[in-house]
Amino acid sequence: MAERQATRSAKLFARAQQVMPGGVSSPVRAFKAVGGTPRFMKRGKGASITDEDGRTYLDYVMSWGPLIHGHAPKGLLSVLTKTARHGTSFGAPTRLEIEMAELVRSLVPSMELVRFTSSGTEAAMSVLRVARAATGRDAVLKFAGCYHGHADGFLVEAGSGAVTLGVPTSPGIPKAAAALTLTARYNDLASVDAVVGRVKGGVAAVLVEPIAGNMGVVPPEPGFLEGLRALCDRTGALLVFDEVISGFRASRGGAQHLLGVRPDLTCLGKIIGGGLPVGAYGGREDLMRMVAPDGPVYQAGTLSGNPMAMAAGLWALSQLSDKLYAKLERLGALLAEGLSESAHRAGTDVSINRVGSLLTVFFTNQPVRNYDDARGADTAAYGRFFQAMLAQGIYLPPSQFEAWFLSGAHTTDHVDTTIRAARKAFKVAARGGSAPTP
Numbered sequence: 001m002a003e004r005q006a007t008r009s010a011k012l013f014a015r016a017q018q019v020m021p022g023g024v025s026s027p028v029r030a031f032k033a034v035g036g037t038p039r040f041m042k043r044g045k046g047a048s049i050t051d052e053d054g055r056t057y058l059d060y061v062m063s064w065g066p067l068i069h070g071h072a073p074k075g076l077l078s079v080l081t082k083t084a085r086h087g088t089s090f091g092a093p094t095r096l097e098i099e100m101a102e103l104v105r106s107l108v109p110s111m112e113l114v115r116f117t118s119s120g121t122e123a124a125m126s127v128l129r130v131a132r133a134a135t136g137r138d139a140v141l142k143f144a145g146c147y148h149g150h151a152d153g154f155l156v157e158a159g160s161g162a163v164t165l166g167v168p169t170s171p172g173i174p175k176a177a178a179a180l181t182l183t184a185r186y187n188d189l190a191s192v193d194a195v196v197g198r199v200k201g202g203v204a205a206v207l208v209e210p211i212a213g214n215m216g217v218v219p220p221e222p223g224f225l226e227g228l229r230a231l232c233d234r235t236g237a238l239l240v241f242d243e244v245i246s247g248f249r250a251s252r253g254g255a256q257h258l259l260g261v262r263p264d265l266t267c268l269g270k271i272i273g274g275g276l277p278v279g280a281y282g283g284r285e286d287l288m289r290m291v292a293p294d295g296p297v298y299q300a301g302t303l304s305g306n307p308m309a310m311a312a313g314l315w316a317l318s319q320l321s322d323k324l325y326a327k328l329e330r331l332g333a334l335l336a337e338g339l340s341e342s343a344h345r346a347g348t349d350v351s352i353n354r355v356g357s358l359l360t361v362f363f364t365n366q367p368v369r370n371y372d373d374a375r376g377a378d379t380a381a382y383g384r385f386f387q388a389m390l391a392q393g394i395y396l397p398p399s400q401f402e403a404w405f406l407s408g409a410h411t412t413d414h415v416d417t418t419i420r421a422a423r424k425a426f427k428v429a430a431r432g433g434s435a436p437t438p
């Protein structure tokens, strides 16, 4: 759709900026990296989403990953309606939390004990607190381009919205906090050895997205995760998998099941809440027993484990099936092949990384295996591509450094429509110049 027809969104955006920084509740939604007016959405159904101007789009953001079953699935709505009748939050233990923790542990056996939070950020910051308490060490190693939420220690060479907006290391982080976060290069074990080797007494944890999604999708190369496991065993550091994106997405048991590497601790988010705010962390029992009130490591949350979120999560996880993952794999492969062929025919250089239903189209003719490679992509070309797809009713992540998400509600017809739209959009991308806002 042309910008001129996004009038209601434009008016709402102007109003929103009067009362909210950037007019949004999370920076990447503001379209800063791709230009134009962010579409204010009013409803979603299945694989589609509709904005305030009544324009419906095929959605590949899917709320940044939680909606593996699509928007507003019937079963979820009835579960939420039923649950809400009995109250939305008690601030007291409920049976639903036990059922949810037992289900998470059955799907992700390395999570011997589980604690629920209300976001992936909370889960990631809490799991690091456990790792630091357990090892008595302060320094933590993360990977450039990976994103673990917005807690102070994580916003060092961070991916996702941080790199999108050009602030991978945010101001406002105390120097002392940033100094405790060391970074290495993804898929480069030598860089890990070099960094960890310089830390007197070793690091508390190696924190990694086992399938990176926040520099765009970058899969681990064979041996990378295994190498991290061995390094942690050798040095007494704890291996922490941030599976907020890959959890229940890469497989029912997440990336750790798909790739066969067992971390000491894991954090989860997105799909686990079925579209409601849920995060979780967990891992080895000896470590998790350190969490209050069993142990001294304090972490808490007013709405942690609330019945509405637990009911949504239980429904979402209970609907995960081999059939769903087979469909997601098939659609993901079809989409990636079709996009690659469309780009080639348009004479546009792209490098497509995909794992199952997660993919990113990088505007570069080089393979993308780490943050430096990703940042070599032509973000202006991506912006033109994004706008040309939006104009044809395809809603992509408004950043080169994010993942596209498929859901069980997507179909082969949706994929065919997307590939047809891409044929035109790749030509627009190839034309050069700044991203047009049609």
Ligand code: KE4
Pocket: 026, 027, 028, 029, 064, 118, 119, 120, 121, 122, 124, 147, 148, 149, 150, 160, 161, 209, 213, 214, 242, 243, 244, 245, 269, 270, 279, 402
């Ligand atoms: P939340 O606090 O946003 O629930 O989770 C933070 C987080 C932690 N770990 C990983 C691997 C993540 O991808 C995220 C959040 N992902 C971004 C999108 N790449 C959320 C979108 C946004 O910030 O608006």
